[in-house]
Amino acid sequence: MSEPLIPPKKKDPLLNTRAGHVPPALRSRAAKAMAARAGQGRFVLQACEDCAHVTYPPRDRCPKCWGALTWQDQPRGAVIEAETTIKASTDLFFRNHLPWRIGSARLDAGSMAIVHLHGDVNQGDRVRMEIKLDRGGNPALFALPEKETLNMADDPQLRVFTADPKYRRILVTDGRGPVGQAVAEALVKAGAKTVFLGNNDRLMRYPGQEQIEAMEGIEPVPLSIADSRSTEALAAQLGGRVDIVVNTAQHTRGGGVGFGGKLSDLQTGLDLEVSGLMRLAQAFAPAMSGRSDDGTNAAAAFVDVASIFGLSGKAGYAGAAAAAAARLSLIAGLRGEMAQTGIRVMSVLTGPIDDAWHQDIPPPKTAPVQIARAVVSALQQGQETICAGQVAKEIFGRWQADPLLTIREETQ
Amino acid sequence: MSARVKPYDGAVVCAPVTVPYARFSPESAHWWTGRALQALSQQTGLKPGDFDGFCFASFSSVPDTVVGMVQHMGLSPRWMDHIPTGGASGVMALRRAARAVQVGDAEVVACVSGDTNQIDSFRQGLTGFSRFSQDATYPYGFGGPNATFALITDNFMREFGVSREDFAKLCVAQRTNALSNPLALMKKPLSFEQYVNARAISDPVHLFDCVMPCAGAEAFIVTTPEKAQELGLSVARIAGTIERHNAYPEDAVQTRGGWGCDIDELWAAAGCGPQDMDCLQAYDDYPVIVAMQLADLGFCTKVDLPQFITENDFTIPGSLPLNTNGGQLSAGQAGAAGGFQNVTEGLRQILHCPLGDQIPEARRALISGFGLVNFDRGVCTGAAILEQEVLR
Incomplete structure (x- = not known):
């Protein structure tokens, strides 16, 4: 048996933080x-x-x-x-x-x-x-x-090779939707000390609010990653004690490229999902990098939940797929940067989520709880890319075997 | 078996040189190599233009190979070679130079190894040591060679019933030998208790199983008997040599080296046996490798190792003088020069010009090299038997 982890004590602010070195990285x-x-x-x-x-x-x-x-x-x-x-x-x-x-x-x-x-x-x-x-x-x-x-x-x-949520403090960016709520709940159940749950409009109530905010370990925080000032303000307040970031922001609107798509939907989606990802990374990555070897609750991972259609495109959801594609590209870049500082960058790829914004897509769809399970599993295993649900797995498999064919299949 | 190996008639070995080691040195491998060539010149009167062969070994001469070294040192050889095999480089340089001299490709070959040891150069050297070690060995805790040899030692002790007490006897004897060598880095006696109670570095490897990395250089000359006579040098002849790389890849953990493939040819060529050796200069970066060589070279079997070690005395006056200069364990490991000191020390004992105490009447030396833990085991092995020919 292993010695059970002891809940970390409050950090002594006078002590020097252990530098987050990375083992030799030269590889063939x-x-x-x-x-x-x-x-x-x-x-x-x-x-x-x-x-x-x-x-x-x-x-x-x-x-x-x-x-x-x-x-x-x-x-x-x-x-x-x-x-x-x-x-x-x-x-x-x-x-x-x-x-x-x-x-x-x-x-x-x-x-x-x-x-x-x-x-x-x-x-x-x-x-x-x-x-x-x-x-x-x-x-x-x-x-x-x-x-x-x-x-x-x-x-x-083993814990050096994972980003296990146990005793860690985790920011989930969007608590207003079912995905963010499911992820937050699963993280608390997996042993997270605190889940800071983002809310981009504190004046507006949202479905499930009372239940999730009453849960022990959940701490609601004001956060709109579409707003630089809001993101920076939150980072200034708790950037030094966020160990894991899980970005669950989504803005899925139907529509094509030449037919039926709204430019304003695309712009809003890109600003929230793509620019928002960069705002989040720029606000939190430096502080996390400085604490990547800081004991039991060392900063450990940056997780992004994005649509699998970022790999393939999707007929009828061109704008949402484009935003997901840009997200995957940014995440790959961030992964390279964070590899120098010892923070894992993970992608959770989802199929069409079973919510009001994917009404046109026939089942099977991806339930928020499946996404939550994938997030926890990726963190516990230290896995870089994980598919949430059968649809994402199936498309990922086809895409790995033949990317161009998969793009054709999903867009024609 | 392959065609019978031809004897080394027409080639002799002479002029052993050891440049005093330093724990750390701000100088380069080039500086140490040049210092060794200067010492060769002082001993023989030969100038740069007189060497028409040059054989070079170093880990720290990067980015230069023998090519850069030849120009740096002002040599203009008609034959040269670069030996990148660390602990096996001395035996390999000897064999290659001897063949070159024998067929007339060169007449006077300087065999030189020089390495520096700057602050932090050991860690940097490990990081990029080899493709396999960078991908699959050092990232595993980065214990360096200590950890890799700990795995070999752990398995060897269990497999053959060899104990730390057996290793202690080898290490303590080598330290005793080192005390007479004024150039050895280790100057204090080592007791059995000190060895056994030393701190663990990587179980079961403890402090006194590990060599001290340092800067230094070693050199010798291979030439014709006629030229050596003209220069007035004492010489040894090469009675036999073997070399083998990447032997027994099927072994899960290394318990034997390539010597086992060819050892019968070595003794047959030399016309003698282990009992005829006046000393053994063996690669000793970790005593488990010394024990492995004792068996693979034919002194005993693996299971008889504990008994053989108990029954023999490995000091200079003993029944089997081992690493009479103290070896790398007590004299220091100067990079690739660590793979040359077995040749120079063996040569000095049979030419009766030792750094420390002389083995009385020594005429035959067995030299054994082991090098390059590319992944999980030493890849290169070699051995040579040197015999006193003429003392001048």
């Missing part, structure tokens, strides 16, 4: 390809197209026959052959996290790997492997106990 292109897949929660290794030999560390040709290699999902089992506890390191990040346990793992898939060890894993054990992303976005093989153990997620080494 092959290792980056591994990261791209690991970010989706997959356990992949390279296999040879000719002889099917599975190889690790990442290579550029097969060591058995020099054939070409492709990334393929692999069995997750392994045995720990040897272990060590590192008590001295020259790296600025790991020095602050010693002792650190690693092992030599014999992967069921067929090769050896040096891996991070969960505290409940010992030499000789059978383990379940995951490829996590480290604070710099690079792939990291992590050996977990084969079966769930007590307080497993509280393991100090």
